Amino acid sequence: MNELKEFRRNTPAMTDNAATAAKARLMTAIHEPEAARKSATSGARRFGWRIAVAAALALVVGGTVVTLRDQQDMATVASVTELGERAAGAAENDPTPAPGPAQWLYTKELQLDGVEADVDRDRHATWERWTSVDGKRSAWYQGGKLMFQGSAVFDPAALANAPVTPAGVIARIKAAILDEDRRGPQELNGQVPPQILFMEINQLISEQWLAPEVRAALFRALPTIKGITMTEDVPVADGRRGVAFSLDDDGARQSLVLDPQTFRYLGTNSTRLQDRTHERADGSKETFKAGTVSLTAQLEAAIVNQPGQRS
Amino acid sequence: MSAETVEIDDGELIRRSAHDPEQFAALFDRYAQQIHLYAARRLGAQAADDIVAETFLAAFRRRGTYDTSFALARPWLYGIATTLIARHRRQEERLLRALSRTGVDPLPEALDDTVTRRVMAQGRDRELAGALALLPRGHRDVLLLVAWEDMSYEEVARALDISVGTVRSRLHRARKKARNVLGDEEQ
Numbered sequence: 001m002n003e004l005k006e007f008r009r010n011t012p013a014m015t016d017n018a019a020t021a022a023k024a025r026l027m028t029a030i031h032e033p034e035a036a037r038k039s040a041t042s043g044a045r046r047f048g049w050r051i052a053v054a055a056a057l058a059l060v061v062g063g064t065v066v067t068l069r070d071q072q073d074m075a076t077v078a079s080v081t082e083l084g085e086r087a088a089g090a091a092e093n094d095p096t097p098a099p100g101p102a103q104w105l106y107t108k109e110l111q112l113d114g115v116e117a118d119v120d121r122d123r124h125a126t127w128e129r130w131t132s133v134d135g136k137r138s139a140w141y142q143g144g145k146l147m148f149q150g151s152a153v154f155d156p157a158a159l160a161n162a163p164v165t166p167a168g169v170i171a172r173i174k175a176a177i178l179d180e181d182r183r184g185p186q187e188l189n190g191q192v193p194p195q196i197l198f199m200e201i202n203q204l205i206s207e208q209w210l211a212p213e214v215r216a217a218l219f220r221a222l223p224t225i226k227g228i229t230m231t232e233d234v235p236v237a238d239g240r241r242g243v244a245f246s247l248d249d250d251g252a253r254q255s256l257v258l259d260p261q262t263f264r265y266l267g268t269n270s271t272r273l274q275d276r277t278h279e280r281a282d283g284s285k286e287t288f289k290a291g292t293v294s295l296t297a298q299l300e301a302a303i304v305n306q307p308g309q310r311s
Numbered sequence: 312m313s314a315e316t317v318e319i320d321d322g323e324l325i326r327r328s329a330h331d332p333e334q335f336a337a338l339f340d341r342y343a344q345q346i347h348l349y350a351a352r353r354l355g356a357q358a359a360d361d362i363v364a365e366t367f368l369a370a371f372r373r374r375g376t377y378d379t380s381f382a383l384a385r386p387w388l389y390g391i392a393t394t395l396i397a398r399h400r401r402q403e404e405r406l407l408r409a410l411s412r413t414g415v416d417p418l419p420e421a422l423d424d425t426v427t428r429r430v431m432a433q434g435r436d437r438e439l440a441g442a443l444a445l446l447p448r449g450h451r452d453v454l455l456l457v458a459w460e461d462m463s464y465e466e467v468a469r470a471l472d473i474s475v476g477t478v479r480s481r482l483h484r485a486r487k488k489a490r491n492v493l494g495d496e497e498q
Binding site for chain 1: 332333335336339343344347348351352356359360363364367368371372436439440443454458459
């Protein structure tokens with residue numbers, strides 16, 4: 001019996017994120033018994049999410065919107081400020097050990113374009129990318145060869161210099177954007193518009209390894225950016241749905257979507273709110289209808305030793 | 312959680328939760344970690360995350376049927392968790408067979424865990440895994456609740472809603488079947 005007692009005893013304890021998520025589901029049931037009853041049917045959700053990817057794609061091939069999946073239970077988040085705080089808390093409590101400076105972040109993303117109402121324009125692709133932990137290089141496969149790109153705009157180590165505060169991190173990102181603008185397009189006149197700031201934060205969160213305190217500061221900073229609101233029940237490319245930081249700009253809503261229980265990054269959602277007609281240089285026109293979406297979903301994220309490795 | 316709820320027993324908490332549902336949350340704080348460990352040892356951490364959440368949701372919905380004369384809710388909660396684990400019986404058996412065959416613990420880490428942690432099991436662990444995989448599920452449930460969770464026969468009987476006699480006979484047969492790897496000692 002003693003050997004049986006020891007068998008698999010070194011199994012890791014429940015993570016804080018998992019405990020928070022599980023307790024949030026219980027608290028939702030306690031406060032909203034009806035909503036909880038409905039959610040009981042979607043039990044094996046996390047087990048089945050790879051299957052859900054296949055299902056979502058099947059729907060797209062059939063020309064239908066990806067929003068047909070069962071609505072999953074949502075932990076109640078009252079405001080964009082609370083969303084920022086909870087996402088920051090999840091980032092701070094992430095038990096994942098910090099990678100070494102020579103390691104790489106591997107990400108695999110599913111991308112889906114133009115889903116609504118136009119079968120011919122529906123496109124999906126997976127996109128694999130390696131970004132060095134020090135932020136200096138990124139790589140991807142092209143034509144069977146691993147291609148490298150030079151330094152990114154941001155130095156993750158500089159973002160992590162103490163003191164790390166929400167306002168401070170935003171100031172550093174703005175400074176980097178303006179510095180690049182000065183050396184390049186020179187179109188910003190010393191002001192970083194919210195949509196550019198939001199886009200850059202999106203890219204950092206989806207593609208770059210960041211120290212937990214930097215990630216947390218970014219989540220706390222998002223609600224302070226003018227125009228950013230919270231949107232609930234937002235789909236990403238593999239059919240999962242989450243709670244999002246959203247910014248409306250130029251007739252479209254851009255959303256950075258997080259898991260409603262764990263507040264981990266799920267993907268992005270860009271939804272056109274109004275029809276928009278683009279005129280090409282040759283005079284021809286193309287109209288993008290309201291409801292057209294472009295979605296991504298992060299399928300994998302892992303620290304690896306070399307670009308090209310997946311685990 | 313208020314200071315008061317720390318002192319009152321599980322049965323009383325559940326009784327109070329009938330008109331004050333918030334009281335039920337204290338049970339989560341008391342038992343979530345240990346139930347997670349139990350489920351993770353059987354199915355892996357990712358499955359255990361779901362099982363813990365669903366165990367407490369199911370328990371909350373069923374709290375009206377709890378016999379509040381039992382001060383400890385632990386066997387009741389383990390019973391619910393064991394029922395949920397049973398849904399993943401094939402997964403558990405695949406896992407045990409793979410461990411037995413290769414000596415490599417096949418449990419994947421959570422999706423975003425960055426370090427792939429694969430434990431090379433000792434020879435005895437491989438034999439144990441093989442033996443556990445061959446047990447009927449009901450026997451495995453009894454054996455693991457006794458061996459891992461130190462439950463008494465009475466508690467296992469309550470957890471699995473079977474008689475104490477059935478607990479005894481299942482445990483006896485489970486040990487007999489696996490005698491060559493579990494050792495001969497009786498306890």
